[in-house]
Amino acid sequence: MTFSPLEQSVLAEIRPTKEELDRMYALADRLIADIRGSGKADGMMVGSVARKTCVHGDRDLDVFMLFDPALPREDLEREGLALAWSIAHQYTDIIREKYAEHPYLNATIDGFDVDLVPCYQVKEATDIQSAVDRTPFHNRYISSRIGDFTDDVLLLKQFVKAGGVYGSDQMTEGFAGYLCELLVLHHGGFHNLLKAAAGWKPGMFIDIEQHAAKWFDEPLVVIDPVDPCRNVSASVSDTKLLEFIELCQGYLKSPSKWFFYRPPICILTEEEVSALLKGRESAFLAITLKTPPYIEDIVVPQLRKSLHTLVDLLKRHEFVVIRADTWMLEDRSMLLFELLVDTLPAVRFHAGPPVTAHVNAAKFIDKYIHSDIIFAGPFIRDGRYGVELPRRYRQASDLLSSNEVFGTALGKHVKHSMKEEFVVHSGLECWQPGFEPFISEFLQKSSPLVRIRRAEARTS
Amino acid sequence: MTFSPLEQSVLAEIRPTKEELDRMYALADRLIADIRGSGKADGMMVGSVARKTCVHGDRDLDVFMLFDPALPREDLEREGLALAWSIAHQYTDIIREKYAEHPYLNATIDGFDVDLVPCYQVKEATDIQSAVDRTPFHNRYISSRIGDFTDDVLLLKQFVKAGGVYGSDQMTEGFAGYLCELLVLHHGGFHNLLKAAAGWKPGMFIDIEQHAAKWFDEPLVVIDPVDPCRNVSASVSDTKLLEFIELCQGYLKSPSKWFFYRPPICILTEEEVSALLKGRESAFLAITLKTPPYIEDIVVPQLRKSLHTLVDLLKRHEFVVIRADTWMLEDRSMLLFELLVDTLPAVRFHAGPPVTAHVNAAKFIDKYIHSDIIFAGPFIRDGRYGVELPRRYRQASDLLSSNEVFGTALGKHVKHSMKEEFVVHSGLECWQPGFEPFISEFLQKSSPLVRIRRAEARTS
Known part of the structure; x- marks a missing residue:
């Protein structure tokens, strides 16, 4: 795995420092200890920080609170939030409740942007009750395999972010962090992925664990290694996929730093x-x-x-x-x-029933034949009666x-x-x-x- | 076959008089004698006058000159026209050459509008070399069968004319005279046809001789009794068919003289x-x-x-x-x-090649990337590159x-x-x-x- 001088200089800028990671891990350890100490849930650090695929300056720390799946859903929400509040309060006053599929807490602690997210601790990824329950499985899958490819993931994330095709979930219809990690793993590094993707067409199908159990018709299908019924890239739109393909082609043909640093947009006056x-x-x-x-x-x-x-x-x-x-x-x-x-002009065509739908056709004619608001009609067009009426808007x-x-x-x-x-x-x-x-x-x-x-x- | 008082009064007005028919037949006989006398062709009166399905006041007399099919096409046109000229000249100076599939002569004789049309005298209707060759077969088919239904045909023709759905060939996309005759024959009269047609839908198929040898997808299919590969109603459009259907329904529900006498259009100032x-x-x-x-x-x-x-x-x-x-x-x-x-505004979207058509896509981008005439782009839409250009018109x-x-x-x-x-x-x-x-x-x-x-x- 050799990176070009350009890529090495990018990596030198985006790789998180050891101090940075140590500080985040220390904070995560304290929060997890607090969660466990409550006796109500287990704690787990997830997301790119946990997988070491975060970039320098990343302040997002995701800590999950894993509850017993026997707990009713309402109780999970109530107890989860209560536990999160009680822990966060010990560290900061800057706390916000946020709403995804379920409520969770977002707190600013020591300059980090911490999410405290309640979820169920299920045995199998296919037992999940809510999308967040799946995250711990993703975390384990990536952490145990990403080893040598950490730099490749960092480069790819920087590449898709600068290209404007990065995005979690539906938001930008782009490539989420987990998808980037899977693609790097599957193709064996940043370069190999780019070479492969330059030849992609919409309709691409990737199934790392060879266990797909459902048919998908999104432009890009990457079966989730922890869930055979889920397409990780379900939210990638046709256009974002094609934009990713053109970026790969363009980079391979002639790379430049602008593939990693988004060109500033010209804000108009x-x-x-x-x-x-x-x-x-x-x-x-x-x-x-x-x-x-x-x-x-x-x-x-x-x-x-x-x-x-x-x-x-x-x-x-x-x-x-x-x-x-x-x-x-x-x-x-x-x-x-x-x-x-x-x-638009005052006149508009209003299509009525098919001529051969006798009852409705007769009603339509009765309604308009002696109307004084119509411009013309009723007449027959495309098998239906229609009239020209004044346009409302x-x-x-x-x-x-x-x-x-x-x-x-x-x-x-x-x-x-x-x-x-x-x-x-x-x-x-x-x-x-x-x-x-x-x-x-x-x-x-x-x-x-x-x-x-x-x-x-x-x-x- | 009993006609209503309304229908009888219409018939009394539109039925041709005996004097009228006698005058036309006398003229036709003289013209046919002239044709035969030339020794070059046979003569035949065709059309609605020949079939007695013309209406009172009709001035159109069609006389065909039937030549040997061995005659080359160019010779038919030349000799046919020459013969027609030589005959017409004996009667009138008001003569025009007209052009259908072939040239023919139109002459005003004794106040009648006479067409002298050269054609081939073929043995079978399927041997025809040009559409006009088929007409003598139509004439024989109808003349030998129409007998009792002459009044029915007159009423139907008046009905479709007044309804604005009459028309020979492509011109009005309507119901031609021959089609009216066939429909009356097939359904056994004017009333029976109207009752049947009130229930028609586009896709109607009628094959009187049960010999269809081809598939047609026009809205109304009536197989020509003299040609199993021809749809007599090929030119009837979907709209004209539906208009005919609504007229039949309307007449059956509540007849009035306006179904036979076209309501005058209001000419605007x-x-x-x-x-x-x-x-x-x-x-x-x-x-x-x-x-x-x-x-x-x-x-x-x-x-x-x-x-x-x-x-x-x-x-x-x-x-x-x-x-x-x-x-x-x-x-x-x-x-x-x-x-x-x-x-329209100055800006217009111009779609280019698919993003995955690499060579053309690259050319397209090269063409526009540094162009100063574009408003925006190139960008990806619906799988293709496109640009926003100034509109030409x-x-x-x-x-x-x-x-x-x-x-x-x-x-x-x-x-x-x-x-x-x-x-x-x-x-x-x-x-x-x-x-x-x-x-x-x-x-x-x-x-x-x-x-x-x-x-x-x-x-x-």
Whole structure:
């Protein structure tokens, strides 16, 4: 396993120091001792720190509290939180309850960002009652095998992070840490993985333990070594997979430091945005709402789901969406839409029942034949009766401001937040404080490799 | 076979008089004698006059000149036309050459509109060299069977004409005379046909001689009794079939004279059209061109084909077409388009090669990565690279005025005419002289039954 001078210099910067790891392990040991001392649960350090695949400066420490699986779920949540509170209080006052599938505690201790997570201590990974119960199994699987490949995992994580294709779970639809570890293990190192992945196509299937027990149709399938019914890369989207493939190809063809250090995005000024919007002459609309009080892993998928359902709503009302994207800040979140046009004519076609559905067809004709609101019809088109009616929403902003949005499949927490309040912005109004990097990237959208090659050209 | 008082009164008006028929037969006999006298061909009267299924006032007389099938095709055209000219000249100076699949002669004689059509006298209908060769077989088949059903055919023809679903060949995508005769024969009269057809659905299959030798997927299939490989109703569109079905249902439910006398269309004034266009707020565009010098049966299908290919062109350039239609006058023809909007933004998405098509993908990126004309990209969407480029045609009228129209699948003669000259009209400019009835119908479009029921309401 020889790394290039570039890779060695990257590793020298990202490898955690011994002091760093020792401090974290010491803190973890104290917390685990506290958990065990309570007599209520076992304790276990998990995540990249536990596997030594964290990077220099990483402050995230995950400590799990493993309870007896006989404990009812409600009790687990209540007792788990109570135990976490009682332990965290001994160390700090900066404590927050967070909500994933279950509540857990996040505390800032000695400058570290510590998660205290209650889970069930099950015998087999297939006995899990909640997703977090699986983590201890992942931890054992990776820890016992990763040995020589720690540097390879560090490089790969840095590579996917800089390339913008890293991401836990649904959030960025990208490559999570555990997936990176498995890929490095399976292909035998960073270089071998890149060479293999450069030839991947969507539809790739990897089953390290040769025990797949279910069929998956996601673009990339990596069967979980601890669960034959789970695809570790279920959340990797087609686009993120292709972006990863192009990064691998690009790096093998001509590597540079920009594959490990994300090229800075050019944050635009309001004047530049105004000029770009005028140049495109399309229609920009944004919805902003209060960010629901849940973690990113929960909120971002819901924002994305809400984005898609609102794109569908716009399409149903004949507004053509050029692009749409969403972004979450601590306090506010944004759903951004670029439309071909924001104003449609008064007339719209309304399709009715099939001509051969006699009863409904007759009702439809009766309803409209002497109506004075119609423009034309009823007439036959594509086997159905239809009429031309006045359009209810001629402005896309009126549609997005209307109650129609609540008739769509919004994410649950997003819907709740929007029921309280949301704002529709048009054109340059979309340039809301905090969303400047998001909108700047939206307007300068390019693939990761293109971004890297442009950074190379600028700095060469 | 008893007809209702309404039907009897209709028949009394549309049945040809004996004097009328005698005059036409006398003329036909003289023409046939002339043909035979030339020693070059046999003569035969065909069409609805020959079958006595013409209506009162019908002036169309079809006389075929049947040549030896051994004659080469070019000679048939030359000798056929020469013979037709020499005969017609003895009767009139009003003579026009017309062009269907082959040239033929049209002459005005004693107030009748006479077609003199050269064809081959083949032994079997399956030996035909051109569509016109089949006509004598149709004539013999119907003449020998229609006997008692002549009135039924007259009523049906009047019914489909008034309903706007009559039409020879491709022209109106409707029910031709021969098809009406076959349907009446098959179902045993006008009433029985209407009762049967009220229950039809697209996919209807009728094979009178039980000899179908080919599979057809048109909405209505009626196998030609003289040719097992031909669908007589091939040109009946889905919409025209459904309109016929609704007319049958409507007539059975509640008959009125409007089923036999087409309700007059309300021809709009320019002020009314202006108000309607303003009300709809959509975008109207029309192309007018010189009508190609061929018969309707040839030109109208080509206009329709040209309409469809130009609708596709508009769609490819992201213009949404609400409706489109075409109309042919003696001198000018029109292709009319109603669009959702006529102006699109500067930015457009241009899709490139699949990301996994390595060579082309690399070329695409090289082409655009440092281009200064792009708005954004290259980025990955739906498995492909793409860029956002300036739009070439922001105005639909610019697109329709451009050379792009000649890159589409225009009808041959339409293309030829447009190469010479065509005009693009916008908005109220579409209201061109002669096209007032067409545009009036376009703006008041309704199904035949709706038109009839409204006429009943107005006159009751």
